[in-house]
Amino acid sequence: MLNPLIMKLEHGARLTDADRAVLEKICRKNRQIPPCADIITEGTKPANVHLVMDGFACRYKLLPDGKRQIMAFLVPGDFCDLHVAILGEMDHSIGTPWGCSIVEIPKETIDELSRDHPRIMRALWWATLVDEGTLRSWLVNMGQRPADRQMAHLVCELLVRLQTVGCADADSFEFPLSQTDIADTLGLSVVHVNRTLQDLRGQSLIVWKQKRIHIPDVRRLMVFAGFNPKYLHLRQLGDTPS
Amino acid sequence: MLNPLIMKLEHGARLTDADRAVLEKICRKNRQIPPCADIITEGTKPANVHLVMDGFACRYKLLPDGKRQIMAFLVPGDFCDLHVAILGEMDHSIGTPWGCSIVEIPKETIDELSRDHPRIMRALWWATLVDEGTLRSWLVNMGQRPADRQMAHLVCELLVRLQTVGCADADSFEFPLSQTDIADTLGLSVVHVNRTLQDLRGQSLIVWKQKRIHIPDVRRLMVFAGFNPKYLHLRQLGDTPS
DNA sequence: CGCTGCCTTGACACGCCTCAACGAGCGTGG
């Protein structure tokens, strides 16, 4: 199986074989995180940089009244805290209610990359900026779309992102989240998520069972959601260099 | 009057007098943007980098059905498109329904900075990451807070950010936006924004008239909004280096 | 076997939206 980080970065920059070898070496030591564990907690300053290699994690924030807002899903190839060296303390937490495997990369390795491998470093900044674009897209989603299209949009995004790293086939992917997780992502109640989901299933837009989402007609779902993948800034691998 | 960019970056890195002089020089050629003009339009690739020096601008996205979502306010010292060299095409627009003044910085100048002034460059990345933190905070705002607290939170954020660049006094600041702009920011209808505002005024939390917002009791508003400025990652100027 | 977590359903309440109309302020042109 191919390395998801490399697969992802190929969409953000042209890598050489040497670059790939360096990345491959960095990703060697996988570590399994059990379900419901935090990877990084708000207010701390992680010593290493964390990278998801398998499964799902999420950025989230807990409010004083116990509400939780999920602000991003981290899928294989995504960094948790690439920027913490610049920013200092984490202003949110990263956890995995579902379990995942990660790689811990020493900060010094990142420093070495920025010194010796400018192409890789540029690709890492590309990834950070795509994260920001994704965040903006979520904001549009929450602000302007009704619940059913919000949910559809989220599913489209995950399909494309997972395909990019080889973790989804043409019309389905594994999806370990609970309806409560979706509710905290979209700012809806669980009850409403449930009903909306039934509605989407009734329209044959999304079929979700046994921790797997299947999409009978991808194009129809994308139209329904108003999904435009441009914000992910994926370069088709044959494109001219940017 | 002091340069807002320098004032802002002082919160993100330790600058030397030489750094300040370089930044000062970069900001010399102001250009006025008339109200309702776009500074950068979605789908284009700007040739220069744009920096707001006075007034307000905003990142926004237009949906096919005409809805608008404002995703960020850009105040003096904020960059519009620092990252476009890495990302390629803009995935959203930047405009100013209210007029503002900006500086255009050639890309080559940014390249020079990254070669010759690593401290400044680091500060610029800090600014980008703070933008991302702000975006996350807006997501929490929209997802978890009712309209009145959303609005209060937005006002708190703007007060602090404008104070940082010397554009607000202790309890008030100029605010040229319309209620429609606020509605498109928070994902609410104008009518509801209007009523919520009256409610806040009734509680003496916010007084907004003649394009100026005044806050009778800042601490009370922050508590009401659940505002915690940590996400802005402002270093107090006496702090130890990060 | 009886937990416990998750999904599901129903009834009801409320926040927020839409439509529609009107008023205040202001620039423009007759």
Next chain:
DNA sequence: CCACGCTCGTTGAGGCGTGTCAAGGCAGCG
């Protein structure tokens, strides 16, 4: 100088989307 048209803020009435509360079903698991 006033009439006009524009934008923006304000109000009212009514409806829908979504939240809350509460209960029950089902599967997984110790």
